[in-house]
Amino acid sequence: MGELVSTLITVVLVITVMLAVFVGVNLLVDQAPKRFRVFATGAGALLGAVAGAVANSGGWFLGGPLWPLGGAVVGALLGAFVWARHPPPPDRAWRIPDRTRPVIFLAPALFFLTITLVAPTIRTIYLSFRDKRSEETAGLENYRSLFGDRTVFTVEGWRDILTSRLFVIAVGIVVVAVVLVVVRARLERRSIDFTGPAPSGSLTVAAILAVLAGVSALTGVVWNNVFWLVLVTGFATLLGLAVAVLADRSKGESVAKSLIFMPMAISFVGASVIWRFVFAFTPAGKDQIGLLNAFWVGGGGAPQDWIRQVPWNNLFLIAIMIWIQTGFAMVVLSAAIKGVPSELIEAARVDGASEVATFWRVTLPQIRTTIAVVVTTLMITVLKVFDIVQVMTGGNNDTDVIANRMFSEVFVNRDNGRGSALAVLLFVVVLPLMVINVRRLQTEERS
Amino acid sequence: MSTTVTPTTAPLPEAATGAAPTRGRGVGTRLHGLLGAVPTGVLWILVLLWTLPSLGLFVSSFRSETAVKTTGWWTVVTDPQLTLESYRGVFSSSTSDAPDMWQHFMNSAAIAIPATVIPIAIAAFAAYAFAWMDFPGRHWLFVATVAMLAVPFQMSLIPLLQLYVNGAHLTVFGETFTLLPDLDLQGTITAVWLTHIGFGLPLAIFLLHNYMASLPRDVFEAARIDGADHPTIFWRLVIPLSVPALAAFAIFQFLWVWNDYLVARTFLSIGSTDAPMTVRLATLSGSRGQDWHLLTAAAFVSIAVPLAVFFALQRYFVRGLLAGSVKG
Numbered sequence: 176m177g178e179l180v181s182t183l184i185t186v187v188l189v190i191t192v193m194l195a196v197f198v199g200v201n202l203l204v205d206q207a208p209k210r211f212r213v214f215a216t217g218a219g220a221l222l223g224a225v226a227g228a229v230a231n232s233g234g235w236f237l238g239g240p241l242w243p244l245g246g247a248v249v250g251a252l253l254g255a256f257v258w259a260r261h262p263p264p265p266d267r268a269w270r271i272p273d274r275t276r277p278v279i280f281l282a283p284a285l286f287f288l289t290i291t292l293v294a295p296t297i298r299t300i301y302l303s304f305r306d307k308r309s310e311e312t313a314g315l316e317n318y319r320s321l322f323g324d325r326t327v328f329t330v331e332g333w334r335d336i337l338t339s340r341l342f343v344i345a346v347g348i349v350v351v352a353v354v355l356v357v358v359r360a361r362l363e364r365r366s367i368d369f370t371g372p373a374p375s376g377s378l379t380v381a382a383i384l385a386v387l388a389g390v391s392a393l394t395g396v397v398w399n400n401v402f403w404l405v406l407v408t409g410f411a412t413l414l415g416l417a418v419a420v421l422a423d424r425s426k427g428e429s430v431a432k433s434l435i436f437m438p439m440a441i442s443f444v445g446a447s448v449i450w451r452f453v454f455a456f457t458p459a460g461k462d463q464i465g466l467l468n469a470f471w472v473g474g475g476g477a478p479q480d481w482i483r484q485v486p487w488n489n490l491f492l493i494a495i496m497i498w499i500q501t502g503f504a505m506v507v508l509s510a511a512i513k514g515v516p517s518e519l520i521e522a523a524r525v526d527g528a529s530e531v532a533t534f535w536r537v538t539l540p541q542i543r544t545t546i547a548v549v550v551t552t553l554m555i556t557v558l559k560v561f562d563i564v565q566v567m568t569g570g571n572n573d574t575d576v577i578a579n580r581m582f583s584e585v586f587v588n589r590d591n592g593r594g595s596a597l598a599v600l601l602f603v604v605v606l607p608l609m610v611i612n613v614r615r616l617q618t619e620e621r622s
Numbered sequence: 623m624s625t626t627v628t629p630t631t632a633p634l635p636e637a638a639t640g641a642a643p644t645r646g647r648g649v650g651t652r653l654h655g656l657l658g659a660v661p662t663g664v665l666w667i668l669v670l671l672w673t674l675p676s677l678g679l680f681v682s683s684f685r686s687e688t689a690v691k692t693t694g695w696w697t698v699v700t701d702p703q704l705t706l707e708s709y710r711g712v713f714s715s716s717t718s719d720a721p722d723m724w725q726h727f728m729n730s731a732a733i734a735i736p737a738t739v740i741p742i743a744i745a746a747f748a749a750y751a752f753a754w755m756d757f758p759g760r761h762w763l764f765v766a767t768v769a770m771l772a773v774p775f776q777m778s779l780i781p782l783l784q785l786y787v788n789g790a791h792l793t794v795f796g797e798t799f800t801l802l803p804d805l806d807l808q809g810t811i812t813a814v815w816l817t818h819i820g821f822g823l824p825l826a827i828f829l830l831h832n833y834m835a836s837l838p839r840d841v842f843e844a845a846r847i848d849g850a851d852h853p854t855i856f857w858r859l860v861i862p863l864s865v866p867a868l869a870a871f872a873i874f875q876f877l878w879v880w881n882d883y884l885v886a887r888t889f890l891s892i893g894s895t896d897a898p899m900t901v902r903l904a905t906l907s908g909s910r911g912q913d914w915h916l917l918t919a920a921a922f923v924s925i926a927v928p929l930a931v932f933f934a935l936q937r938y939f940v941r942g943l944l945a946g947s948v949k950g
Contacts, residue, residue: 182732201853277757284748291820295781421665431669440932441925442881444900448921449679559774562883598776609772
């Protein structure tokens, strides 16, 4: 309670001081055209105070707080007796407020952004080339040791993919789909077209099976991140789209959407606890308390300890993220679907297009950019997944991901070098997505 | 939605006029009706799947310790025995290892409130400058801010940790300058919300800028002709007009910070009495088995506030989500 009250007082204080400084500096700048003497004195005092604080920042001299004060006095005197005696020509003085205003408006934000994001990013890159305790330079040693670490990255076992049943089925589906499309194109004398609902659908299923084949064979932090990325992004987008479309024509639309969206409001930690109960395991013979095992045992299976079943345990953690993010995809896509002009839909109907065809050929192309936004946003979120893994398994049982490994490097192994290198790895992967975001922003600005 | 002609109603008039319905058509109509119900059916199955896990936790939190540990929560249907035992357990501070959620609830609020209010003030200034002021480098500065939306927080954690422990120093030609003094922030709530201010700013600036830039230009020109300068326009015109965007960001940021685990876990020592609820919940979840009944109630306490905010202000939350669906 005390903590909260003192924080609230701090908040009020911080905001008051910030606004007071903001208003004060603005008023000061306003004086420049009309009363340059006042402006020069005030600005001199301000600059002097900053200079004084910086000059003594190393703590070389005695008298701590006296330095900014002294600087302010000297600055004010200089301003009043030198600057004010030689004022700039009036037309330049008139431009001072307009020139300085953007600086005043931007300064607080740029200050915070520099301290919390810009400078740390540069420093993390620097630290990734230093040793454990950041004392000596280590060259590429951190990166080399990471990629030499079999728990981080390995291609061992990739051959098992080719022989896995899932992969064989996936190849089968692709072959059948290709043959059917080609035959149909020949019979109807059209060009070969894979963009229809059926071919796209079967290729998607094949892709999912292929990824699952990868899950069964490949291990390591990097691969786990890839699986998270592909499966969460894919499933959350598909399910979100499905719900958006299904709800769009049903009665309890708002209720259904609220309930699907609700997990977005729950913390990752809270969600993990919720699912811990779903995946709960008690040995055979006892009552199962977890929903999943209850169904499994009810269907005749032996109870499973889901989150310890290497390698499929990854899928159960991934399911939690899908559960959370589907609501996000649904809300954004639903808004886009409602934005498709109804004349387009009706025109397609009048032409005799079926519901599926209308959706596939009219709605989907219209919301393509929104789908791209959803996919990039999900990718950025999923790449940094940490909380769920940390709470569910702590990264044990082959479920570790980059962000969680970084955390253990820093806090368990006390290795800032490798920790930074892992952060840089995440950053490098996010960079293309960042570029896409900026590009999109610029095209939006132009249009 | 309103424009769709429901296909199932189309054949009905024919049947109503008494035109002898052939057998095939009857089956066809019924089949058509069934098929028409499939989408709704699938939707509600999904909704059920999405709701059951949370419902399970909610029900479990009202069951006794032995019940939670020995039988499934769905048995309440046949054996409805509910108790507030778990809630009493998580709010007590009698034993040393009791969760004492009340304390952690206050910590969550003490972190989330400043981390929501202060960035709004800072970002509003910056967003206004980006939207309505002319200065060299405006475009690139804004692009850089937007780019920061995607920077993983992981890039900042180690340097910020060092900053809060030691301050920031720069050594040039053997002389050390203190850029930022050591304020002994590590392990304090202040460190957590200060960090969240910085992390929340890119989204805040982006959201508010988009909103402010969409305000009609005439309003500004009229105000400027009346002799209003930037600060006046900002306070009198832009801030009142931007309330929906400010609210959208506030809700988004509040939920984000309230639900955050990574930042709090990094800057507060584990088991700290200053920890927010997410950190406490994660620690509780790590203890294998013995505290499961407490875990249910603690989890529900921690998600109660976000859920209340969410259901009460869903529209603003969605608006924030749609306007800037990118966050690092």
